[in-house]
Amino acid sequence: MDDDTYRAMLMRIAGKASAKDLSPLQAANVLRELERLGWQPRRGRSKPKPAADRAKLVSKIEAQLVAAGRPWEYGDGIARRLYKVEKVEWLNPEQLRGVVAALAYDAKRHGRRYE
Incomplete structure (x- = not known):
C-alpha cells in the first residue's frame, strides 16, 4: 500500500x-x-542478529530452541527472567552461556538430549 x-x-x-x-x-x-484487506500479522520474530563475538552462542541457543520446538520468544523469556534483558541478542557472552545452560536443563527435564 x-x-x-x-x-x-x-x-x-x-x-x-x-x-x-x-x-x-x-x-x-x-x-x-x-x-x-488481506494483511496478516507476522507470527513470531525473526532470528536475532548478534555481534560477531556472540554469534556462536546465539547459534547454539537457536539449535536448542529448534530441538525443543520452541520459538525465539521462549529464549527472550529466559533472558528477561534471568537477566532482566528483553532480547537474547542483547545479552553479553556470560549471560548467553547462562541461557544455554537453562535450555540444556530444560531439555534434560523434558527427556530430550542436546549436545
Whole structure:
C-alpha cells in the first residue's frame, strides 16, 4: 500500500492523517480494516542478529530452541527472567552461556538430549 492510500485509509477509518495520533480503539479499528484487506500479522520474530563475538552462542541457543520446538520468544523469556534483558541478542557472552545452560536443563527435564 503506498503512502497516499495508507493515509486515505487512516482518514476514512479514524479521521486522522497519522497513526501516531490514533487512540487505542482507533488503532484496533485500523488493524481490523488492514486484516479485512488481506494483511496478516507476522507470527513470531525473526532470528536475532548478534555481534560477531556472540554469534556462536546465539547459534547454539537457536539449535536448542529448534530441538525443543520452541520459538525465539521462549529464549527472550529466559533472558528477561534471568537477566532482566528483553532480547537474547542483547545479552553479553556470560549471560548467553547462562541461557544455554537453562535450555540444556530444560531439555534434560523434558527427556530430550542436546549436545
